[in-house]
Amino acid sequence: MEHIVIIGNGIAGVTAARHIRKLSNKKITIVSAETDYFFSRTALMYVYMGHMKFEHTQPYENAFWRKNKINLVRAYAETIDTQNKKIHVKGRPTKFYNKNIHVPTVDGEWISYDKLVIATGSKPNKFGWPGQDLEGVQGLYSKQDLDLLEQNAPNNDRCKRAVIVGGGLIGIELAEMLRTRDIPVTFLVRESSFWNGILPKGDSQMINEHIREHHIDLRLNASLKEIVSDGNGKVKSVIIAETGEGIPCNVVGLTAGVTPNIDFLKGSGIELGRGVKVNRFLETSIADVYAIGDCAEQQEAIGHRKPVEAVWYTGRMMGEVLAQTLCGNRMEYRPGHWFNSAKFLDIEYQTYGWVFPERRKKDSEIHFHWRHPQQKICITVAFDKDAETFLGINTFGIRMRHQVIDHWLNEKRDIDFVMAHLADANFDPEFYKGFEPEIIAKYNTDLGKSITLKKKSLIRIFQ
Amino acid sequence: MNSNTHNPSMALTGEPPKSLSTGQKMATLLGMAGLGILMLAMFNVNFPNQTFWLIVSLSAISIGTLWFSWDAYAQKLPGIKNDGVWFKSISNRGFWAWVVGLALTGFYIVLYFYPEYLGLVSGGENRGVIALFDPLSQLLNGNPASQWFVYGTLYTVAILIFGVKFLWKYRHSRYQRLRTLSVMFFQTAFAFIIPELMARLNGHKILDGGSLPYYDLKNVWPLNYYNFEGYRIKGFLSSGDIGFALLIFAILSIFVITPILTYKYGKRWYCSWVCGCGALAETAGDSFRQLSDKSTFAWKVERWVVHSVVVFVTLMTTAVIYSYLGTDTSKYWLTKSTFLIGVAVLLTLVFGWAMIFKRDQLQKDAQYGAIGYFVIILALIGFHFFSGEEQVFLFKSETLRKSYSFLIGSIFSGVIGTGFYPIFGSRVWCRFGCPMAAILGFQQRLFSRFRITTNGGQCISCGNCSTYCEMGIDVRAYAQKGENIVRASCVGCGICSAVCPRGVLKLENGPLKGRIDSNQVLLGNDVDLMALINQK
Numbered sequence: 001m002e003h004i005v006i007i008g009n010g011i012a013g014v015t016a017a018r019h020i021r022k023l024s025n026k027k028i029t030i031v032s033a034e035t036d037y038f039f040s041r042t043a044l045m046y047v048y049m050g051h052m053k054f055e056h057t058q059p060y061e062n063a064f065w066r067k068n069k070i071n072l073v074r075a076y077a078e079t080i081d082t083q084n085k086k087i088h089v090k091g092r093p094t095k096f097y098n099k100n101i102h103v104p105t106v107d108g109e110w111i112s113y114d115k116l117v118i119a120t121g122s123k124p125n126k127f128g129w130p131g132q133d134l135e136g137v138q139g140l141y142s143k144q145d146l147d148l149l150e151q152n153a154p155n156n157d158r159c160k161r162a163v164i165v166g167g168g169l170i171g172i173e174l175a176e177m178l179r180t181r182d183i184p185v186t187f188l189v190r191e192s193s194f195w196n197g198i199l200p201k202g203d204s205q206m207i208n209e210h211i212r213e214h215h216i217d218l219r220l221n222a223s224l225k226e227i228v229s230d231g232n233g234k235v236k237s238v239i240i241a242e243t244g245e246g247i248p249c250n251v252v253g254l255t256a257g258v259t260p261n262i263d264f265l266k267g268s269g270i271e272l273g274r275g276v277k278v279n280r281f282l283e284t285s286i287a288d289v290y291a292i293g294d295c296a297e298q299q300e301a302i303g304h305r306k307p308v309e310a311v312w313y314t315g316r317m318m319g320e321v322l323a324q325t326l327c328g329n330r331m332e333y334r335p336g337h338w339f340n341s342a343k344f345l346d347i348e349y350q351t352y353g354w355v356f357p358e359r360r361k362k363d364s365e366i367h368f369h370w371r372h373p374q375q376k377i378c379i380t381v382a383f384d385k386d387a388e389t390f391l392g393i394n395t396f397g398i399r400m401r402h403q404v405i406d407h408w409l410n411e412k413r414d415i416d417f418v419m420a421h422l423a424d425a426n427f428d429p430e431f432y433k434g435f436e437p438e439i440i441a442k443y444n445t446d447l448g449k450s451i452t453l454k455k456k457s458l459i460r461i462f463q
Numbered sequence: 464m465n466s467n468t469h470n471p472s473m474a475l476t477g478e479p480p481k482s483l484s485t486g487q488k489m490a491t492l493l494g495m496a497g498l499g500i501l502m503l504a505m506f507n508v509n510f511p512n513q514t515f516w517l518i519v520s521l522s523a524i525s526i527g528t529l530w531f532s533w534d535a536y537a538q539k540l541p542g543i544k545n546d547g548v549w550f551k552s553i554s555n556r557g558f559w560a561w562v563v564g565l566a567l568t569g570f571y572i573v574l575y576f577y578p579e580y581l582g583l584v585s586g587g588e589n590r591g592v593i594a595l596f597d598p599l600s601q602l603l604n605g606n607p608a609s610q611w612f613v614y615g616t617l618y619t620v621a622i623l624i625f626g627v628k629f630l631w632k633y634r635h636s637r638y639q640r641l642r643t644l645s646v647m648f649f650q651t652a653f654a655f656i657i658p659e660l661m662a663r664l665n666g667h668k669i670l671d672g673g674s675l676p677y678y679d680l681k682n683v684w685p686l687n688y689y690n691f692e693g694y695r696i697k698g699f700l701s702s703g704d705i706g707f708a709l710l711i712f713a714i715l716s717i718f719v720i721t722p723i724l725t726y727k728y729g730k731r732w733y734c735s736w737v738c739g740c741g742a743l744a745e746t747a748g749d750s751f752r753q754l755s756d757k758s759t760f761a762w763k764v765e766r767w768v769v770h771s772v773v774v775f776v777t778l779m780t781t782a783v784i785y786s787y788l789g790t791d792t793s794k795y796w797l798t799k800s801t802f803l804i805g806v807a808v809l810l811t812l813v814f815g816w817a818m819i820f821k822r823d824q825l826q827k828d829a830q831y832g833a834i835g836y837f838v839i840i841l842a843l844i845g846f847h848f849f850s851g852e853e854q855v856f857l858f859k860s861e862t863l864r865k866s867y868s869f870l871i872g873s874i875f876s877g878v879i880g881t882g883f884y885p886i887f888g889s890r891v892w893c894r895f896g897c898p899m900a901a902i903l904g905f906q907q908r909l910f911s912r913f914r915i916t917t918n919g920g921q922c923i924s925c926g927n928c929s930t931y932c933e934m935g936i937d938v939r940a941y942a943q944k945g946e947n948i949v950r951a952s953c954v955g956c957g958i959c960s961a962v963c964p965r966g967v968l969k970l971e972n973g974p975l976k977g978r979i980d981s982n983q984v985l986l987g988n989d990v991d992l993m994a995l996i997n998q999k
Contacts, residue, residue: 346542402919
């Protein structure tokens, strides 16, 4: 029986394992040092905020793995011997004995494989800042980071102020988390507006306002110069590069993006770039070794997508594709139209297709922006200047129906069609007030058009 | 302090987000003072001016609760307010949860079985708490209060004040606001005021001098399992055209009105928009919704228990109606045997329809259960016909009625269902016990336009939806596969959709075709891949 060894029990590795099991009777082993069971990484914030307990972040019951004959090994993968097709793993003792989990000794043992899947995810970026390894400095990625945060910032007595460095999705999540415990937060964002490397100006501006509305001390155009020690190896303060200002704090959150977690592969002979280099079949440079999820780097970017995509659903999709390949149906990884979502404090954000920010967009990409006069709701729609093809949409505080927009992108609909049928794409809960009339009115004024809004049609939506 | 010696769980004690503000502490004190007056009355402290002290007590409870909620939610930005839910002792099965659970359970036991401790004096002047409510009862229905009047008043007050709390908590969601206003309205008007006013008509000439039974018009059999008992039928039939119309309405409610509404909107139109049990669960029980058991084991128990209750209530009602019907066709067209044959035919039709047209949508154990129960009921009816055995279902109808009323009507729906809110969550009765919910659920699962749509590929498996599902549905298990959620037990409260951080879930009514996804769609995926994944 073929033995498939998967390193990493995140969404990519676990999806691959589940689908291999659906398709075959192969022996499957998942190696992870982080946790006994798969959990949703994106939900860690809710554990600190008290919305959920850690076990709620685990999508499958504990008996699931044994029932599906998926072997779990709690260990670090240390070395990969691709010649003899085996990996060396060192045990990481769990708190309690668990009959479902195999824990190797701390000296380690060898596990032989027929096919090896690397799905080790990411780790937080550190850019060599002075003081970045002091006690109280941490990222927010793993279960261990969550436990560390519970130690570093249990309350506003032990953590009088936290400084967060890096204005991305994890940074704003960390700020939201700390604010639930009334911990004062200073948020250093290098750019002139929050996440404006991704969001157009109007969208980004609204989020700036919302961050401040939550009493978070947002500092734009501010980057970290150094983290100052208190002399006992703990954080005392940070110094801002642009102004030289020192901010006393007990915790520093480093949230300036993530990097593939592949240090243990150096010297293995597997070709590495930023991540593990893979072709469209998710095969690495060495036979029978594959890489999926955050740690994989496409040799050539797919469409406008980045070669390394640290996104939940791409990990899932790569797992699904690789399971096909490993079960005898060699398959190319072909993600469809780009989409994503996030939540900025109270504001839900969804994006479908491509809406580029000012600094990265082509001149042919035109944006239409509408913002609610009082509430924190806005949308930005991108379309092509000449052909007027619909390119993508960002919505804030409005939910959109993925299926409908995916359909429009496939059909390469023009912007007028999209605007006229906007109500079909609305996915807000029932009885919500739709803002389509206001949006269309502004669209007509801005672009000198005279579109009339079509009423929402169940027949079109469920066609 | 060295971080190794630091104990994070200790550090959480009394700190945000679980700590109470000064305002909240004072509000709690005020509410407790109001409850204290009721307690004193219960221990027979005589209050000289009942009207005055009742007003003081209910006002203190209401203002305390409203003040607390206002302090907790109204001043914050609109959005999801679940910070610290699992840190608080009351909402995480801690010390206070057990205190409240035991107090509520105790209250229900006294209410159902020892009303004299509340001060009920039959045929004499009430004492204690019940006496405190006499003036209000006199005002509404012209009679002294009973323990049920006290319970009804407190129940309504709870729904109203916790309803306002819910409105503040979810003020960003229009669905939640309208739904909550709806349950507050139906409780106050239909469950509380209208039946009391109807009682004033008793003996009046528009009822031909008859007396109507106490009737909450929105309560449908089998939730009000007693609706067709002999004394009530007599009441309806003796009350002229109005009484007769009400009886017809009660029958239409079961066979016409509820199926149509459930087909159009799912069972939520009842369970989370109209029903009184649902109203209490959604308002006063909101803080406990996350405590429901999500395991597949609990789901299995739920299916067997709730459907067994349906069988029980059907047998019991059949036996009760049978017991007072006559045998002589010349006196009244509906006789014992016509009635039994009618029940048998109806059950056969429903069973046959589900088994012939919907079999592929029923789980294995559902099929076995349905066949088993069906055979048993028909065998009992047949046995009765051919053997001349006097009791239709082996036991006396009165024994069946009393057991049902004790086990299901009192213990299950009251003592366990509400008393254990802080331990098992707010919908234990609705999920495991309510036969009405089971029947509507059967319709919802097999014949309704309602579903919760999953939005393409946006789900990140975070688990907020499953955690906050009061019915213990593992919503995430469907959402992460891109599958619509079509579950018999879903009451359509809409909280899964509200707490979803990625806008994945939407409750909606749409065409039956494609409602239950045999083809799961995870958009963004390659189409060929999805075809392979969906191969069963």
